[in-house]
Amino acid sequence: MSNHQLDQPIQHAGIYDRSMVQDHVSIHIESMLCSLLPTSPEHSIFRVRHQLREVNKKAYDPEILAIGPYHHGNDKFKFMEVQKLRCLQQLLNRREEESIDRYMPTLRELEQKARNCYADTIDLSQEKFLAMMLIDGCFIVELFRGYIIRGIIEEMGIQNSIGDLPMHDIGDLPMHEWGIQNSIRRDLLLLENQLPLFVLSKLYDLIRGPDDQIEFGLAASAYFGAPSPNWTVGEETEHLLHLYHTWHTSGLPETLRPNCMPVKFSATELRESGVRFRVAQGGELSDIKFENGTLEIPVLEVEDHTESKFRNLVAYEQHRRRIDINYFTDYVDFMDCLINSSKDVEVLRHTRIIKNYLGDDEVIAQMFNRMGDYITVSSSYYSKIFQNVNAHCDKRRNIWMAKLRREYFHSPWAFFSVLAAIVLLLLTAAQTVFTILSYTK
Numbered sequence: 001m002s003n004h005q006l007d008q009p010i011q012h013a014g015i016y017d018r019s020m021v022q023d024h025v026s027i028h029i030e031s032m033l034c035s036l037l038p039t040s041p042e043h044s045i046f047r048v049r050h051q052l053r054e055v056n057k058k059a060y061d062p063e064i065l066a067i068g069p070y071h072h073g074n075d076k077f078k079f080m081e082v083q084k085l086r087c088l089q090q091l092l093n094r095r096e097e098e099s100i101d102r103y104m105p106t107l108r109e110l111e112q113k114a115r116n117c118y119a120d121t122i123d124l125s126q127e128k129f130l131a132m133m134l135i136d137g138c139f140i141v142e143l144f145r146g147y148i149i150r151g152i153i154e155e156m157g158i159q160n161s162i163g164d165l166p167m168h169d170i171g172d173l174p175m176h177e178w179g180i181q182n183s184i185r186r187d188l189l190l191l192e193n194q195l196p197l198f199v200l201s202k203l204y205d206l207i208r209g210p211d212d213q214i215e216f217g218l219a220a221s222a223y224f225g226a227p228s229p230n231w232t233v234g235e236e237t238e239h240l241l242h243l244y245h246t247w248h249t250s251g252l253p254e255t256l257r258p259n260c261m262p263v264k265f266s267a268t269e270l271r272e273s274g275v276r277f278r279v280a281q282g283g284e285l286s287d288i289k290f291e292n293g294t295l296e297i298p299v300l301e302v303e304d305h306t307e308s309k310f311r312n313l314v315a316y317e318q319h320r321r322r323i324d325i326n327y328f329t330d331y332v333d334f335m336d337c338l339i340n341s342s343k344d345v346e347v348l349r350h351t352r353i354i355k356n357y358l359g360d361d362e363v364i365a366q367m368f369n370r371m372g373d374y375i376t377v378s379s380s381y382y383s384k385i386f387q388n389v390n391a392h393c394d395k396r397r398n399i400w401m402a403k404l405r406r407e408y409f410h411s412p413w414a415f416f417s418v419l420a421a422i423v424l425l426l427l428t429a430a431q432t433v434f435t436i437l438s439y440t441k
Contacts, residue, residue, distance in 0.1 A: 042116040044238035045070075045194045046319040051374035052311075059311040064180065065187040067136050068195050069122045069129065080184075084139040091138055091207065100134065106202055107133055117196045117238070119319075137195055137203040140188070140240075144219035145208070185224070186305040191312045191319070194239035201233060221247070227284075241316055249327045252286045252381075263337040263386050265393050267344040270295065273393040277351040285327050288334070290385045293392060297348075300335075303357040307367050314375060330381040336372040337386075339365050 047070060048060045066077040092098055107130050114133060115122055122129065187193055204216040217233040220226070220240070226247040237243050265273065280287040280296040289296045300306075310332055317326040339345055342361035348354040349361065356364060380386065 042113070043119040044117050044242070044320070045191070045196070046119045046315075047192055048312075048315050049319070049374075052315055052318070055370055055373045056307070056311065059308040060190060060192060060315070062187040062190060062193050063183040065184050065193070067140070067188065067193045069118065069124055069132060070120070070192045072124065072128075072132055084135050087139045087142050088135055091142055103134055103138075103203065103206060104130065106206065107199075110196075110199055110202065114196050114199055133195065133199055134203075137199050138207065140195070140200055141204045141207050141219075143184070144204075144216075144223045145214070147223045148214060148219055182305065186308055189224075189241050189244055189309060189312060191241055191315050194241060197233065197237050197239050197243065198235075200240075241312060245313055245316060245328070248285065249325075252284070252325070252327060254325060262333065262380070263389050265389070266340040267338045267347040268341075270338075270389070270393065271347055275389070275392065277348065277353060279352050285331050285381070288382060288385060290388045290392075295385075295389065297353045299353060299355060301355045301357065302364055302367075307371070310371060314371070318375060325381055326377075327381055329375060329377060332368065332371050333375070333377050333380065334382050334385075336368045339368045341365050 045068065053060055062071055062077065064077060065080045066072055066074055071077065092100070110133075111126065111130060115129070124132065201216050204219070208214070215233075220233070220243060224240075224244060224247075226244075233243065237246065263270075267277070271277070274293060276294045278294050278296045280289065280298045283298045285298075287296065287298045310328065313328040314326075314332055317324075317329050338348070342365045345354060345356070345361035345364045349356055354364065358364065
């Protein structure tokens with residue numbers, strides 16, 4: 001037997017021994033895989049993804065009020081944390097024989113289901129998570145119930161159903177100054193600032209008295225000024241932002257429309273092509289129409305919190321897993337197509353489609369131009385309107401009219417120059433005619 005043959009078994013043994021030793025990188029990766037939590041179809045409350053957030057961070061962060069775990073414990077919101085505790089204290093004082101123990105069994109049953117709603121891992125202990133749900137949830141419920149004053153209820157035709165409303169207590173809190181109220185309403189519609197709606201609904205049922213016939217949907221719709229006051233909350237509703245989204249999209253056609261090229265022309269260019277702008281009769285997203293060269297668009301009031309509201313509604317549509325029509329994403333994309341500069345905003349403002357409470361048209365132009373950054377638009381709810389508008393502007397006659405307006409009627413001085421040239425041409429022609437007549441005689 002050769003030396004080579006003698007060495008062969010020893011080499012196989014060496015290979016076998018090395019295979020029994022696990023690589024340290026493999027151990028590290030396996031530990032990472034073991035710690036990885038499974039994804040849940042129940043996720044409905046997300047952190048806004050990095051690309052969207054970087055465009056305008058302030059639009060997604062609370063101003064004064066933190067709700068839920070994502071912004072919990074931030075020193076920036078200490079003032080409202082104190083107000084939330086005072087609100088809970090007033091609730092317990094109003095019901096002299098009631099304690100926090102009444103709410104805890106329900107919240108303990110809902111804890112895991114509530115945790116599953118958050119896409120990010122929640123590091124809060126059970127004690128802190130339950131306390132957060134109780135304090136934040138009771139604050140929102142008391143806020144809604146306190147907002148429903150007798151006059152609003154009577155206008156809705158609901159008599160003797162107010163029950164034990166906390167109007168006199170919650171109205172004394174300093175947070176109910178007008179400016180703070182606007183910030184609270186804005187913060188309750190942030191994607192990262194949500195509690196699961198089933199938590200709010202359960203707490204609402206525990207808090208309202210036996211004679212209180214006001215449902216949670218009615219209280220919420222009154223507070224946010226929903227289009228329909230008698231709104232019922234379905235079991236599939238995820239949170240307040242989803243509820244607000246549903247209010248404004250319910251009843252709209254749900255058929256996905258094919259993708260198409262967006263509007264190729266801005267509002268200024270459309271006007272040059274002979275398109276007329278008119279305020280639509282309704283105020284819903286479906287009321288945008290284009291007929292006989294007239295583009296009808298609902299009134300848009302732009303104020304301090306408009307961008308935050310639109311950005312969070314669009315972020316909700318971008319993060320959800322269902323294949324639905326992204327109504328607000330399509331609306332923002334539609335307005336972005338119309339608005340390229342402050343001149344386009346001026347056109348829409350003069351036709352009363354945009355009400356600018358910010359004062360500067362350039363601010364609105366930049367708002368819509370940046371709102372479409374990092375947003376995915378696969379199909380558009382307004383695709384048919386896009387097609388009709390583009391077809392109208394591509395007609396030869398309208399192209400000629402647009403060129404004429406752009407080159408000769410873009411300013412009053414240009415108009416007067418053209419008018420003077422026409423008058424001079426007519427005078428020259430008249431002089432020529434008189435000269436010919438004189439020569440003939």
